[in-house]
Amino acid sequence: MTIGFIGGGNMAGAIIKGLLTAGIYRPGEIFVTDITPERSQECAGRLGVTAADTAQELIDCSDTVVLAVKPGVFPSLLPEIAPLLQRRNPLVLSIAAGKTLGYIEEQLGFSPALVRVMPNINAKVGAAMSAFCANENVTQEQKKLVSRLLRAAGQAQELDEGFFPLFGVIAGSGPAFAYLFIDALARAAVKNGMNKQVALEIAAQTVLGSAKLILESGEHPWSLIDQVCSPGGTTIEGIAALQENGLETAVRKAVDAALEKDQKL
Structure with missing residues (x-):
């Protein structure tokens, strides 16, 4: 079981810290990539996980892919990674604020097993209150996995997407x-x-x-x-x-x- 983070910012770091502390993943099972290979190596070294030089490399070795970039990056990122996701078919999590399931599916051009997650700043100390919602392609087992991942950094609640605001x-x-x-x-x-x-x-x-x-x-x-x-x-x-x-x-x-x-x- 592997997980990859596209983006290595504060929230990704908080979630990764929780996953490692809880023992859900080992360092070699968590991958991170950022804007450049150099940034990817820096993020991986800081977080104690494995660097992937490109999004393609990360997706190819990840069962779960977390989109942990700023919302403004989505219009260029999603079309770029869409064929990679379609070929590999991982579970996809997005923690981008304000980007709905429908928006992400539209930008990708297809509907993967997709979960929208909203964590909060208290993930930094393992005390987050996170919400998640999923599209129809996400199985109950995958929802259980998402809940387990989020609970490594606090508490989690599945909500109807209409309650996200x-x-x-x-x-x-x-x-x-x-x-x-x-x-x-x-x-x-x-x-x-x-x-x-x-x-x-x-x-x-x-x-x-x-x-x-x-x-x-x-x-x-x-x-x-x-x-x-x-x-x-x-x-x-x-x-x-x-x-x-x-x-x-x-x-x-x-x-x-x-x-x-x-x-x-």
Whole structure:
């Protein structure tokens, strides 16, 4: 079982790191190619995998091919590799933002076993939330493989492609929203006299632990809020202030604004 990455950027690197750490592939079973043979060698050396000098060389030795280039490269790349993919018939994964299954099939001129994947930045630390959707040529066994690959870098959820724009806001933009909240919490601590680095570590770990508790306990967020809030205590006072100042409304507006912008792109 082999896998090849066309493109060796940050997201490809994060996925490759997860695959190696999880032991799903060995270094000799993962191939990467980039713009030039020199770049391919540099990427492979940095990631600890095997270089392929050209896309043809990579496709010829890969059971699964991951398109990990920027979306702007697709119009020139896809027609070039189409005959190679058609001959070899690998499972094809695309992590290019905004490029639908239909677009990729149209550019290729045929329909391979094709999966569209949307990972997020947290793949860098093995904590991604990824979504994937597949065309009708992808088998259930191949879907299981895709899920396994993505779970090496976090969690994965199969979604209808129609939900990808919303997923992109929640899981793609959501980390930035979370970073903003963490920074605001830390800065509030600094305002009250705490060292910034100490405050940032406390705030980040608090949010990390809170998310983990929701996922592992299965409890509703408000159930956990009630457990933390004592009658007449400090926490309920803070919760009331957040609500009075429109935190929930601001989050909804942020999601709506990001979705609206996505529709215009």
